[in-house]
Amino acid sequence: MRTGSNLPAVGEYNQTLVLDLIRRAPEGLSRVELSARTGLSAQTLSNVTRRLADEGLIVEAGKVISGPGKPRTLLKLEPRSRFAVGVHLDPVVDTIVLVDMAGDVVAHDEIPRRHGAAPDELVDDVRAAVDRILSDADIPRPLVLGVGVAAPGPFDARGGRLLDPPLLPAWHNVHVREDLGAATGLPVIVEKDVTAAMVGEMWFDRSDALTDAMFLYYGAGVGLGVAISGSPVRGRTGNAGGIAHVVVDPDGPACECGSRGCLGVSIEPRTLLAEAGYEPTETGDSRPDLDRLVRDAAEGGAPAREVLHRAGERIARALVVTNNLLDVDEVVLGGPVWERLAAVLVDTVTARVAADPVSTATRAITVRLSRVGADVAAVGAACLMLDGAFAARPARMMIAI
Ligand SMILES: [Zn+2]
Structure with missing residues (x-):
């Protein structure tokens, strides 16, 4: 738990801390609860909440009676502030x-x-x-x-x-x-x-539990967002997360880097559609064909099912290898292409991650879908x-x- 400081110099820190706690409690929090959670004195907390209310960021939202004593006033976020x-x-x-x-x-x-x-x-x-x-x-x-x-x-x-x-x-x-x-x-x-x-995913994790995790972003390209100890990992230049050339299938398609079966080329929409025998589109917009691939797979079409099953295996291998490196054990899957294919891919990915023989995870890797959806970026x-x-x-x- 993060606690506050009663020193006057850290007023801004306290303000953001209290605002964050109130944001994560849609049902509202009383000053007493805030005081207990932050370690701030009643006086400091009163100053902080007054400043937040003056800026219109929080509002008083009714009172609750809990035990003896005065009813407690609940404070809530003003979303439209x-x-x-x-x-x-x-x-x-x-x-x-x-x-x-x-x-x-x-x-x-x-x-x-x-x-x-x-x-x-x-x-x-x-x-x-x-x-x-x-x-x-x-x-x-x-x-x-x-x-x-x-x-x-x-x-x-x-x-x-x-x-x-x-x-x-x-x-x-x-x-x-x-x-x-x-x-x-x-x-x-x-x-x-x-x-x-x-x-975005951490923002919607109101319980603040998503502290060590990776986000496999699957759009036109593929990349990995990483969080360690509750902070996003950007790297020295802000470009961390390039996993497109992690080899996931030695028999996979040739990559421009000279290897075969790199994750990026192995699961890019163009590859999946070619493997399923679809003609390339002239518009370059693969969305209608990806939807068709999912439909064909759901209706039992053998090539479509095989292609998506293999894509799920390739994704799972990439997740296991990166989790071996990072030891986060929590994987979120999302992005616009993922959202289109998720219904068919998710079971394969989950099962293969759990069963992968090269995994060094000492506890089960949790795989879950983005809470935010296709617009997550x-x-x-x-x-x-x-x-x-x-x-x-x-x-x-x-x-x-
Ligand atoms: Zn490559």
């Missing part, structure tokens, strides 16, 4: 979401894409989508904390610049943080999509903005002192 925008730049479809302080999605849209657009036009399209989602939801701009942008790597975390993401050729070398910040007038955070997904990017308001990390307290 602040908002954040999340954008996911994805090879298939760019998504934008607006979330409230509870992390709930208030509005969702897709960003129309112009073919052959120049970088400034791309940024302007995102700016227009931000304007549109705020105006359609009727949200005043001063209540918006900022825009979180999730994108495939590699990117320059320090400069907020996409470098040369192979899956987003049009976005090469675009200074997203600077340019989108100037265009929208809002703070902008840029994060690798797999890390954003991990953050966009929602996670928005949660990164909320995180600034909530996440009470002791490291931040050290800086405050």
Whole structure:
């Protein structure tokens, strides 16, 4: 349990700590309970909750009688006190979401894409989508904390610049943080999509139990978001999580890296559809064919079932190998392609992870599905903005002192 400090210099830390506890208790918490959970004195806690109420972040929400003494006033989060925008730049479809302080999605849209657009036009399209989602939801701009942008790597975390993401050729070398910040007038955070997904998943884990975990993000590309001791692992340059070249099937398809059966190439939609004998589509949008693959498998079609079964085995091997490395024992599966295939894949993945002979896990690996769904990277990017308001990390307290 994280506890507070009664020193005046750490007021901001206490504020985020208390706000985070209130957020995780939708039924509300009394000051007495907050005091017990944080170790803060009644006086300090009273100051903290008054400041939060003054900023409109929490409200009093009725009283409860528990035992002798005065009834206790419950404090709850005011979800509509602040908002954040999340954008996911994805090879298939760019998504934008607006979330409230509870992390709930208030509005969702897709960003129309112009073919052959120049970088400034791309940024302007995102700016227009931000304007549109705020105006359609009727949200005043001063209540918006900022825009979180999730994108495939590699990117320059320090400069907020996409470098040369192979899956987003049009976005090469675009200074997203600077340019989108100037265009929208809002703070902008840029994060690798797999890390954003991990953050989104942790945000919705109200019990705060998802502290050591990995998130296998399965979209047009595949990557791994990692959390250790309750914090996302970004690596030195913000580009951690590249598992596309972990070999999962020595008899699998040839990879551009020179190996065979790397995870990325072995489970990418194009490979699965080719293995099932489908003709490639001209649009490059694999979604209709992936849905067809699932339907064919559900109806007992042998190639479709075999292809998806093998994909499940390949994913399971990657999870076992990475869990051997990280020793987290908790695996979340999500992302847009995963969401389409999950109904057929999940049983194979779960069974194969449990049975894999190379596993060195000393307790069972828990495999579960994302709570957030297909938009997890966009929602996670928005949660990164909320995180600034909530996440009470002791490291931040050290800086405050
Ligand atoms: Zn490879």
